[in-house]
Amino acid sequence: MSQKSLQGWTFELKEPENGTPRRSRRSAAAAVGQIRLTRDADRLELKKGDTVLVSSGTGPPDVALIRDIDFGTDTFLDVRVLWFMRRSEADDGVLPQDSRLENDVFLTPIAEKIRLDDIVGPCTVLSASQFAAVRLDSSNRGSTFRCQRFSDRDSYFSDLVDWDDYVSRGTEYVYQQVKELAIPPRQGSPRKKKRTDTPTRPKTPKMRSPEPMVLSDSEELDLEDLDSAYESPLEERPRRRERKRKPRAAQKSAKSSSPSKSTPRGLRKVNNSVPVLPTVIRQKFFEDDNELVIDDDDLQEVVDTDGKVVKTFRKAKEKLLPSAKLQTLPCRDQESAQLYSSLLDAILSQLGRCIYVSGTPGVGKTATIREVIKQLFVNLANDNDKKMFNYLEINGLKLMSPPAAYEALYHKISGDNVKAGAALDLLERHFETKDETRLPLVVLLDEMDQIVTKNQTVMYNFFNWPTYENSKLIVVAVANTMDLPERLLTNKISSRLGLTRIQFPGYTYAQLSEIIKHRLEKIERANENKLVISKDAIEFASRKVASVSGDARRSLVICVRALEIAEMEFLSKPQQERDELQGRYTVGIMHVMKAVNETTSTPVANYLNSLSFAAKMVLVAFLLRRKRTGSAELPLGEIIDEMNNQFGMVLFSELKRQLSHEQLEMLEVLYGDENSRLRVDGLGYIVRELDESGVIAQQQLRAERLRLVRLNVNEDEIIGCLKRDALMADLIATM
Amino acid sequence: MTVSEPEQNLELLRQRVLANLSNRTSSGLVKVRLNNLEMEQVQIYKMLENTIKFNEGKSCLVIGPRGSGKTTMVNNALLDLQERFPNMFYVIRISGFYQSDDKSAIKEIARQLDWHLLRHSGNWSVSFERFSANDTMNSVMSVLDGSQLMEGKDQNGDDDEMQMPIIFVIDELDKYTNDAKQTLLYNLFDVAQSSSNSHAVAVIGLTTVTGVREQLEKRVKSRFSQKVIQLTKPRQLAEFCDSVYCMISVDPDDFEPSMLELAQRYNSHMKTLLGGASELRKLVVRNFYTVKDLNILKSQLTPYIAKMDMTTFSGGPIPLVNTNNRSFQILASLSELELKLVICAGRQLLKNSMDQVNFNIAYEEFERISSSQTNTLNSQLQTMGRVKLDSAHHSRDLMLACWERLIYYGLLVEPIRQINGINSSFYTGGESNKMFHLDVTVEDVARLFRHTDWVTKWCRI
Structure with a gap:
């Protein structure tokens, strides 16, 4: 609705009259004063608080209460209305007995902007007593309504209300009241998943107006409650309403160049700000720098001196983490x-x-x-x-x-x-x-x-x-x-x-230890020389890292890990020993060594050792066959044949001995009940598992026998691991 | 048994056991008992606790084969944390299987953040998820990344207030290492290691690939906290049995006092079954030496428990799970002609040491064998003074139909051969000349059908 769409209408600005109950509570509206719209064609006058009939595309026109007329942001004039619900739209089952007249309407808290073109004509909404005094005939049957209840547009109806009283107090008051009254009181249930695509979403000014609004007392309604009151009815609402609204929305967006606000997508676009994650006010785990608040379960039994150690560890760790804030960067x-x-x-x-x-x-x-x-x-x-x-x-x-x-x-x-x-x-x-x-x-x-x-x-x-x-x-x-x-x-x-x-060259070991020391400097001083990490340990960590990459992050991570190891070790010591330490505990070379090993050792050996007998056999068969053929890639069929051959030839005395304890035969265990003995039980599964663990790589083919298999880890590593396994010993010895 | 228990008690017990056996691990709603993983679980718990309490960002890899309890362990730790710090952190889960590339993973992160935000504040007018992947990435990173130096942003901000700690659980992390850039991992690890006072992010990656750390790009590796927790399968049989017992037993504390005795009786019975010579024990031992996989065992035990006579605890039949090659099952269902064709193709492969075969070669062999067999039959008949026998002749078209069916069954596999990088599946030489791989050998067939005379004859070379 641009200024052009105002064609056929004239508007005049009325200075706000002071002291009238009409006067809006909203300062924004007050600044503009009141706008009175007049349609040229039939001298229809519109102002705030009027009730009008609005074309709904199909069916009888909708009844609406004009909430306000204002200079809009994306249109020239915004006419905002509150919708009434007609009696025919309500479900008979939930309708109160005394509100079933043909001309009954129910005010809803659903506010929406309408287009001026859609306005059909004026109508009158009366209270129950006034309505009784009016005689309905063909001239006013379609434009006279009785309103004695509010509704949430779905199944909830408020108690009887006095419409006259509300009208006399102005539209904002009506709006606030209807918002409160039209909420079913039982809405305490936890909110469900919210629907984003609701065509007739409640357009409360809170959501739309970009400037923050001053909430008056009556407006301080819990937004959450409000939302939940609207959202659940929306889910079950008869589709009729949606269908009726749609053409209007489409028309509107087609006409106006500004982004239509009636769809969630449009609204999202307008709202381009990045959401902010909620913050949590943390309980302070350390009340201040000197006192430890014991709050850990495992610290509960730790006495004061131990607490200090733990805290020192904690602080040192904080300083050593790569994220720690530093005042200066050394060595650069x-x-x-x-x-x-x-x-x-x-x-x-x-x-x-x-x-x-x-x-x-x-x-x-x-x-x-x-x-x-x-x-x-x-x-x-x-x-x-x-x-x-x-x-x-x-x-x-x-x-x-x-x-x-x-x-x-x-x-x-x-x-x-x-x-x-x-x-x-x-x-x-x-x-x-x-x-x-x-x-x-x-x-x-x-x-x-x-x-x-x-x-x-x-x-x-x-x-x-x-x-x-x-x-x-x-x-x-x-x-x-x-x-x-x-x-x-x-x-x-x-x-x-x-x-x-x-x-930027890689850090040398001297620089790395400088960096670590720099980070720990403060704590050491604060701790009265209760050295957290020994010089040797820092040196060792620095040299270890400098020899490979000169990566400062890595050396810091190693130190943090060493601290963690030392902390664990400290906490696992018996109470007496801990007391003897008097709150001193030093991270030594041993801890750093452990940490270094942890970061460099590959878990492959560990994994290989935990493999099942059959899985190890697959690897052995691969190695044996590879030795014979000399090619790095072998089809799976050959490995299978090799395995079967080995089971037929080699004694596997250790395995047989173990199995005889369980009164089982080796071949029965390996091949299951299948008498043809073609494949070890679950061979496909085993090979897939080896593939997934990255020890071997298997070609993705449908045909089993033809899949090419390649070793992904070092052959020596496998042999080294398998040698230690008693079950495999005699096989490996031949290799 | 001495005391007869009410029927419903027995059923309840059975239900509990079956519930334990069903795979509910990844849902993360209930704690699942795990054997032997206490240490690792404590490590994870400690690390995440530090993140929540002290903003200590960490990344960590959990490596272990399937069924070793990686996801379950992390879920247990998260449940513990949820109990201790209710609503004080967000968990975001992504999986390399579902979100197969970085883009969709970022979208999923945005979606889950939106969901958390909605649940937390009810504010649904803003969202992280945007129409374009770039915007989504920007909006997510702007929230997560506290390290970026921004103009006009106070770097040394609030102390007591901090953003909700976020814990990322990445299943199948290795899938994200396939991409050369490894954008997702880079960003998550970077965010984790630069966690500051107002941001805290922890990343837990789960994977089966043992060497996954070597697959990380050097920038990503430098940002990774180098913490690896490895889970392995039990090495000793006794350990394995303990795990099985943990799986199959029930926790007596879960039951009403009236059923306590029953539950304990059940547990001790299971213990003796697993300890001594029994069908159950044999099954476990077999599994231990072959696949060593608890999940397969679970599915084998489910019918066992379901059919179990609960009054005496004597189990039902233990079904065998055949995870083997499907080709053998197909072989058993082939018609005689189809099987003959398979044998002929296999013979040709073997005789000529080829690795591919086409219909013409197989058919030639088929004709040769069948004619030689009728010949021998005829000569036998002749010596007996009988007339010559006309053997049933199978037309070429009929055999070609059989051949096509074999292709359809998957016994004959088209070779993937690339010529100059193009899949050469545009073969135009006619159906009967097309070369195929055969997925079984003559030996396999001979072994499978060693009680069928004619197959043995046909397989003899």
């Missing part, structure tokens, strides 16, 4: 200085620039950049008394597809959400135009190698825009490999990448 001074100066230079000169940062995972690339940005923010803001640049973080692995990077960038620049293709055009235009007031934008392109597409357009654009004269775009690209520009990118892109490259 050179890199951060380099970054700082180049970024500062770029920002101050207001020119675009690319900086490429490389380094293996866990060497502090992202952390350092974030740190530098933070510093720049503070320093530049202090020097210039205003924000000097904008900052955006894009992580290639946090995007579902590379072009989504455009969307993110454009969203940052303009605040609009557009599709990737459009965003690209808009960005292109944006960076081309000259804009003196524009702040430089620093974009951190994390995991850059993941936004490399086949034709590398995304990459190209991100490195091309900084070269524009007016773009003021600074791109900090981060990736793992040093030579990525040469290896992965075409020349035209790597030439644009420029020469500002910063390489």
Whole structure:
């Protein structure tokens, strides 16, 4: 409904009259005053509180009470009505006896906007006493109604109400009352799954109006209750109503260019804000820094000194976790200085620039950049008394597809959400135009190698825009490999990448131990030298990690794990011993060693040892057959034959001895009751299980015998494991 | 038996036992008793407790073969947590089987977040799930990711208030490692390891692949907390029997006092059955040496318990579960001509050491054998002075129909052969020249039908 649709209507604005009961409680409405609409054709006057007949497409027109007329947001004038329910729409079974007249209507709390075109004409809704005084004839039968009850549109009807009284107090009052009265009182049941697709959803102003509303006392109705009151009836409501509403909604959306609010989808679109997860107020598990609140079951019996140890462990762990907040990053001074100066230079000169940062995972690339940005923010803001640049973080692995990077960038620049293709055009235009007031934008392109597409357009654009004269775009690209520009990118892109490259080498063991010590520094001081982790242990962990990857995360994780192991060990000690320790417990090299082993050991050996005899036989048969044929891949049929041969030839004396205890025959156990002895019982299952566990890889074929099988783990590992098994010993010995 | 129990008590007991045997593990509504996994369960519980209490984000892998109780264990731990911290955390479950790629997994996470949000606050006008995958990803990550440096966002925020801790349970985690980018795992592990004061996320991945850690991409691996809990099958027979006992016995505390005695009697009877020489014990031993799988045992025991005479606790028949090759069952149901064709094809494969066979070759062999057999028969008849016998002649078309049926049954399998990367299934050389693999050998057939004379004859080379 644009202004055009107001054709045929005139409206006048009436200054609010003070002191009348009509005066709305809502400040928003009061500001506008009251709007009076007049239809040119038949001089029909509409104002707040009038009752009108509204065309419903099919069937008799609906009766509605005009709740208010207002200047709308997406239409010129909003006419909001409360619907009445006709007697014919109600189910006879639930209708109260005294409200079964043909002209009975029931006010519902369902509010909706209507189109002016739909208004058929005026009607009168009267209270029971007034209605009795009116004589119905053909002229007013269709436009005179009696209202003595409210309803929730379904099966609930309120007690008798005095309509006159309500009308005299104004529409808002009526609306509030009907909301309260039309709720079945028994609605205490837990809410069920909510339906999202409800065509006649209650449109309370609370949901629609974008500005927060001041709730008056009578409005402080529990929204939850309200919802539940509407939702359950909606589920069983006769479909008739829905059908009737639909054409109107469709018409409306077709006419108006603004998004129709009558569908949930539309509403979702409008409401583009990201939902916020509820927060929980945590019980404080540690009341303050010095006192431990014993609340753990297993800490219950732990006396005070032990509690301190546990708390120290806890705090040390918190500090060591990769997520811990740090004031400074040790051992990255050179890199951060380099970054700082180049970024500062770029920002101050207001020119675009690319900086490429490389380094293996866990060497502090992202952390350092974030740190530098933070510093720049503070320093530049202090020097210039205003924000000097904008900052955006894009992580290639946090995007579902590379072009989504455009969307993110454009969203940052303009605040609009557009599709990737459009965003690209808009960005292109944006960076081309000259804009003196524009702040430089620093974009951190994390995991850059993941936004490399086949034709590398995304990459190209991100490195091309900084070269524009007016773009003021600074791109900090981060990736793992040093030579990525040469290896992965075409020349035209790597030439644009420029020469500002910063390489983060892996941490050396000294640096790693420095990092760990740095994190633990504070606690150690607070603990009066109750050293949590011994120097040797830190050294050991650092050397272990530095020799492989120089990954700081890893060394931290190992230390945390060592702490956990030590904590477990401490708690499992007898009480007496714990008392003797006097609240001191040191994490030693042994604990770190355990943790290191845990992170490096593969669970394969453990798994192989737990396999059943038949499953081990499958592996042995594979190895035997492979030795003979020399090919790395074997069809399953050959393994089956080999197994059958072995069962026929080898004695398996140990197995037979074990089975004789159970009075079982070996072949009977292996092949089941089947006399043909072709396959070991459950062979298919065994092979599948080995396949799923990743020990072997099986070709996906329908034909069993032809499936190619390949070993996925080291042969020596298998032999080593099986050698220790008494059942397999004599077989393995021959290999 | 000494005391006769009321009929309904016996039935109740039976129902309880059967309920234990049914697989309700993954529903996560009831605690399921597990044998020998207390330590691991405590580990999981502790880790999640730390997440809820101290915002300590952790990721953890639970590796173990099927039926070793991974899901059940995690569910038990979650139920314990739910009891201790009611409504203080969200659980989001995704499975590599249902959400087969990262996109659908993200959608599912958004959907479940929506559901939790709705249940918690009743607010349904906002949602994480969006029309496009990118938006969904953004909205989910914006909530989960507390580490990103954002402008105008206070980094050192509230201390007491924190976002609802979220626990992710990823079933079949290995499915998400197939993708080169491993977006989902990267994000979840990243979020978990960067859990800060206001965010707490724990990730538990369940998988059967023992070497799954090596399959993680190096960035993902660096973000993973390196904690692996491995579940294995019982190594010793006694341990295995304990697990079976745990499965088959009932908890006497679940019963009314009047039935307590019955339940205990049942338990002790089962214990003796599993300990001594009995059919049940034999079944368990057999399972132990072959598949070593409790789930198969469960389904075998269900009819055993259902048919059990509850007054004496003597079990019903134990059915055999044949998990073996279906080809053998098909072989047993073949018509004579079809079987002959299978044998002929197998003979040709064996004689010429080929690995594929077509109808023409098999038919040639068939003609040769059948004619030689009529010949020998005729010569025998001739020596007896009888007239020559005309053997039944099977037309080529008839045999071709048999051949086609064998293909249909799946005994003959089309080879998957790629020529320049294209599946060469566009074969136009006619049905009778098309090459096939045969899924059984002559030896198999001979063994299966060793009591049928003509088959033995035909199989003899």
